[in-house]
Amino acid sequence: MTTRPELPGMPESYWMATAPGTRRPASETDTTADVAVIGAGMAGLSTAWELTRAGRSVVVLEADRVAAGVTGYTTAKLTAAHSLVYERLRRTRGPEGARQYARSQQAAVERIGAVAAELGVDCDFERSSALTFTTDPQHRAVFEAEAEAAAEAGLDASFVTETDLPFPVAAAVRVAHQARFHPRKYLLALADDITARGGVIHERTRVTGLTEGSPCKVTTERGTTITAKDVVVATHYPVFDRALLFARLSPRRELVVAAPLPASAAPEHMYITDDMGKRSVRTAPFDEGRRLLIVTGEDFTPGAGDSHERFLRLDAWMHAHFPVGDTAYRWAAQDNDASDTVPLVGPFHPGAHHVYVATGFGGWGMSGGAMAGQLLASLITGTEPEWAGLYDPRRLRSTVREGASLLKQQAEVARHFVGDRLKSGHVDSVAEIAPGAGAVVRVEGRRCAVYRDEGGAVHAVSARCTHLGCLVAFNEAETAWECPCHGSRFGVDGEVLHGPAVRPLPPRTL
Template sequence: MTSLPTGFAPASYWMESAPGPAYPALEPGPERSVPEVEVAVVGGGIAGICTAWELARAGRQVALIEADRLAAGATGHTTAKLSALQGLAYQDIRASRGEEAARLYAASQADAVDRVGRIAAELGIDCDLERAPAYTYAESEESLDAVRAEAEAAAAAGLDASFTTETDLPFPVAGAVRVADQAQFHPRKFLLALAGDLVARGGRIYENSRVMGLGEGHPCRLTTDRGARIRAREVVVTTAYPIFDRALLFPRLKVRRELVVAAVLPEDGAPRGMYLTPEDDTRSVRSAPYGDGRRLLIVTGEKFTPGVGSVEGRYERLISWTRRRFPGAEPAFRWAAQDNWTTDHVPYVGPLHPGARHAYVATGFAGWGMTGGVLTGRLLAGRLTGRPLPWTDLYDPRRLNPLRETPALLRLQGEVARHFFGDRISGDGADAVRDIPPGGGAVVRVGAGQRAVHRDEDGALHALSARCTHLGCLVRFDDAERTWECPCHGSRFAVDGSVLQGPAVHPLERYDDLGDGHDGPDGEGRR
């Protein structure tokens, strides 16, 4: 077992316990040296890695291009559950898409769970893979009807689902849906091994290479922030939130963040099943091997829109819930994850836009990106090699049912509009800068505009444009991670303005001072 830092670390256990090798950046060069491949995959999370690997396994020449490090974004901050039972998904899908859609969804998700086991066995990957039952449970009688309905809907969709009142949680539940033989694993151990096998099969991997532009043609052309280029017959975009506006998916995606707390428990005190309840603003529980007779209890919850409300307060609620429900749990790690929800509860995996012939996208996994990412690899590899799977059309992004989706679309766009227009008349005056504590941040009005101001631990001020470089919404400060976040589409920026998470690809503009006589703590203008 890897030696890990002691104490309560503001870091992902998956990242700390499996650092992984580094891969080179895509370097700029003359036209004659521009790499050319059959398929370029943009985004090195589970969807991108699995897609690149499946295509390489099918004999295609593949390049995988990641803006940061492989499996370090949403994939490196997951709870790492592989389950075809996904909260209350089946009654929602049946209502929005029909019985056949629910059946195909169940079959595709179950296939993804089994696919991880087959790949791990084939390649000999030690990734802490464990088979375990999955549960969606209710503690209150108010939620029990929805849980019973999910048991019926999941069974009708083809899963071996049943209603039960028995779990291995250390507290009583009113009832739960149970689906046996699901799985949990260490995602980075699995994916870093997959990346190594991708390279062994002739695939190329480029890290620290942020794709900025896509030219669709014959071939397609990609350009990066450093001016590097690559040509490809086909392009797949798996960047969580799509980075290209032409996808026409922005009005149909809702972004949410969730918090994760990981605590150490004795082996005999940790649940072996995987649990989720929609109550208490969502609570997800599972445990992972931790060595020396211990397991790591992983608790997720506090779902929220990025940039809205105190994140520290949400962490406090989640930690308090964990300690109450699991006495003796010793918090060791905390981190946050972000994902996107579609308006009809089914991810988008397929052509990037209605006119696309050689560009594809995968997004909208609604917190189930582990099975969604594995599914993406299988689905797109089948599509690009002429062997489509039975559920290919189910996930096609070009689908639109105005009757069923319009209410959700209107609610989502109403939320975005409230932030886009309402935030412009909010924000403190520039005099409020003096009230920003060390480590804190605030959006302040300067003349007719707003600036995002952070005070570091030494008291120095860091001023940025508060306008997200994606579509211009105003960012807000995350007091737990000390980042700037866009509530409209989830772009995230470091306090120096650099992009941490898209869809934005350009950094926030930096200022030397606040433009009104405010500057650093010693009266000196600073950036």
């Protein structure tokens, strides 16, 4: 068997490695609050903080640790420049829709800067421009149109052909007055301020049930019940399917590598391109005389093959284009794309009166999460920002426009749901699985997800995702089982690593 090259760097997010945080107790008793917030990432904690500031009593329920999910593995660009979004919004939502999007996202950038200053948070908040670029001269007209649309929407945007990247570009859209920061340091400080104001945060408390009503009731895997007038579902991918939002969300993973480079050679601004399988570049403070270059790319659907080669390609690209040292960190992020580009933030479904959702940030969850916090807090306290309709999950006009995207996504889900069952297993028997590898194997008529650890011990669980029943696939580089339909991820023992699944994969005896 051919030995694959070792992956470079520590397999951990830089944000997680440099901000360990304080552990918070799990929910052990029933409790009552004005608002229950499910999820302690950017959207959940931003909402909880805005509500405690407004005088509401809040309980936050987190399945893992504060800011240790998607938010702890982001690239932490804080910007209203979301790649090539404004020309599309101008066409699909009209000039006013594009302006509302720009105003709300830029307001979120400013909000984080203001809160960090107010709380005295040392979260490496730095101002920077954000540039979307291409190396293909044939795309120049697209970028000229985007620069015009972004400027018309109210951003300080311009078309440029010169950057401080160490290679030439054919065209770029530059948006000034954006920022970058350390998201976990910021959110840990936000969590401390929430509790200082009387809010309660429970970690290691996975929510498994929601009963809507007056009041609402949230139940957890620990058997506790939180009674609240209002509930916010901010779990990245909603853990409840009653709104059928899974039909409008496409999960994807991106890989990240990071390495130090001399401060004198570090790009001053933030960059992103869809060229080369997508590449996103930013830097962060590192140590004396050096900054950390953070490069993101290699998008793929969870469960769609192993990420080992993708990590190697991304790392090779970073070393080929920048004067970096040895790779220090590597990690992966997961995002959900809304089928019509715009996040879904507001009432959970047409009949919801006290349940709200925040999802579909499409890779821009830092500004999107802060925006969601302001929007949801306003709705719950009785006001409605001008852009509430833009993000409303109940929107119908855009659902007609997004028909093609909806059909494409559901066809992909159907392909996995049916097609994966028609395939033979990756291997014919458990004996063929090498140490450190995993495969779906048919055992006595049932498909089992089987992993053999480096010591040779075999770990077997059901291969059916506990969300809606798609078959999982093994990601060897990240040692996890992944569902290609809706993005749920599981450990080799079946533990839920990432929703929407809330129940583990049941163990199987071989």
